[in-house]
Amino acid sequence: xxxxxxxxxxxxxxxGATVAFNxxxxxxxxxxxxxxxxxxxxxxKLLMSVYSSGNEDGRFTAQLNRAxxxxxLLIRDSKLSxxxxxxxxxxxxxxxxxxxxxxxxxxSVKP
Amino acid sequence: NAGVTQTPKFRVLKTGxxxxxxxxxxxxxxxxxxxxxxxxxxxxxxxxxxxxxTTAKGEVPDxxxxxxxxxxxxxxxxxxxxxxxxxxxxxxxGDNGYTFGSGTRLTVV
Numbered sequence: 001x002x003x004x005x006x007x008x009x010x011x012x013x014x015x016g017a018t019v020a021f022n023x024x025x026x027x028x029x030x031x032x033x034x035x036x037x038x039x040x041x042x043x044x045k046l047l048m049s050v051y052s053s054g055n056e057d058g059r060f061t062a063q064l065n066r067a068x069x070x071x072x073l074l075i076r077d078s079k080l081s082x083x084x085x086x087x088x089x090x091x092x093x094x095x096x097x098x099x100x101x102x103x104x105x106x107x108s109v110k111p
Numbered sequence: 112n113a114g115v116t117q118t119p120k121f122r123v124l125k126t127g128x129x130x131x132x133x134x135x136x137x138x139x140x141x142x143x144x145x146x147x148x149x150x151x152x153x154x155x156x157x158x159x160x161x162x163x164x165t166t167a168k169g170e171v172p173d174x175x176x177x178x179x180x181x182x183x184x185x186x187x188x189x190x191x192x193x194x195x196x197x198x199x200x201x202x203x204x205g206d207n208g209y210t211f212g213s214g215t216r217l218t219v220v
Contacts, residue, residue: 032207043201043211044154087154089209097142097161098169099209103153 003027004090006102014110017078021105023071023088031093033064035073038085038104047073047086078109113137117202117212124192124219132187132215134202141206143185145169145177147198148214154201160185192219 006023013019025033033050048055050062050071061074071088088102116135124130134143141162146154146169156169160179174196176188185204189196197219202212 034208041199043213044203045211046208049208091207096159096167098156098159098167099142099144099203100156100170101146101154103151 001026002103003092003100004088004102006086006088007105008103010106010108012108012110013078015078015080017109018074018076019078019107020075021073021086021088021107023073023102025069025071025088025090025100027090027092027095028069029092029094030069030090032091033071034089034091035060035062035071036087036089036101038087044087044101075107078107080109080111083107083109115202115204115210115212117200117215119215120213121216122218124189124217126193126219128192129188129190130192130217131189132200132202132217134185134187134204134212136183136185136204136210138204138210139182140204141182142204142209143179144203144209145175145185145187146201146203147171147196148201149198157187157200192217194219 035047036044037047038044054063059076063072085104087104092098144159145157158177163182200215203209
């Protein structure tokens with residue numbers, strides 16, 4: 001079983017739609033969590049950190065459920081520019097700061 | 112402020128050749144990471160370092176070696192390149208939130 005698993009996608013949605021991505025992690029010692037965005041053939045870029053209380057940044061909302069070992073990302077009012085691959089990332093502190101990525105979920109926003 | 116710089120950006124190797132990829136960061140980060148990314152596989156952790164002089168194995172360490180002699184540099188070595196090591200290699204550094212270099216596209220023929 002992979003340490004971090006995501007919906008495989010791709011997600012094809014119209015502009016203005018709301019889309020949700022899910023991610024589960026297997027190591028309960030995981031301490032910090034992130035969502036990254038990766039555009040085709042480019043390096044991943046930090047979208048947002050994920051906190052237990054949930055956090056929001058504009059149209060993006062991230063949630064963490066430690067009991068279920070589950071992370072989510074909600075994108076409201078999708079824009080064409082949101083088209084990218086979204087990567088769930090987990091930092092496992094009891095393995096010396098090991099940083100593990102999910103395989104990513106591809107989002108395509110259509111006009 | 113250059114952030115994270117990877118060199119080279121592109122390289123073609125013959126099977127059996129060796130090479131070293133350099134990752135340099137100017138943000139005084141303790142943690143540095145090397146990943147490879149293949150189509151349909153996501154980013155897989157090769158090796159990582161939690162500080163100068165320390166290294167640890169990731170998910171796919173075989174065929175690679177690393178060194179962190181200086182805090183700002185993390186080197187990834189391929190002693191005897193194989194076609195299976197054809198990939199895009201990314202380096203990252205950070206302490207809570209991580210910055211990536213722009214990648215090295217390596218082809219082994």
